[in-house]
Amino acid sequence: MKYLMLIYGNEEIWNGQGPEELAKLIDEVDGFNEALRASGELLESEGLIPRARSVRSKGGDVVITDGPYIEAKEFVGSYFVVEVDGEERALEIARSYPGIRHGGGLEMWPLMGRGWASGAE
Structure with missing residues (x-):
């Protein structure tokens, strides 16, 4: 099963870290990814450029606005995709993500896959 892990951060916390603390965290995340x-469980990992767009239907028109859609102190800063045997392993990986110990958060989303609607994966 594949899972998308959305990594959330708080700008105040991230910007408040000293250069050594930030370098240590980056090293930890690099080790985690490696x-x-x-x-063989990590399929993809990327940081996101803070320039999201929201695309919505409003009154029959497609409206594009600067995103993210909601105001929040936390923002999605990166993501990774894993393929694992099941949810327990995905949760184990999510719990071990180094950024969580530094005020970050993570959302874990199961990915549908091509055969999801028919029950096959």
Whole structure:
């Protein structure tokens, strides 16, 4: 099963870290990613450029606005996709993400896959 992990951060917390703390966290995340690559579970990982757009239907028209859609102190700063045997392993990976210990958060979303609607994956 594939899972999308959305990594949330808080600008005040991230900008409040000193250069050594930030470098240490980046090293931890790099190690985390490398371990998942070595196990074959990490499929993709990317940071996001803070320039989201919201595309919605409003009154029959498609409206594009600067995003994210809602106001929040936290923002989605990156993501990664893993393929694992089940939800327990995905949760284990999510709990071990280094950024969580530094005031970040993570949302875990199961991905449908091509055969999802028919029950096959």
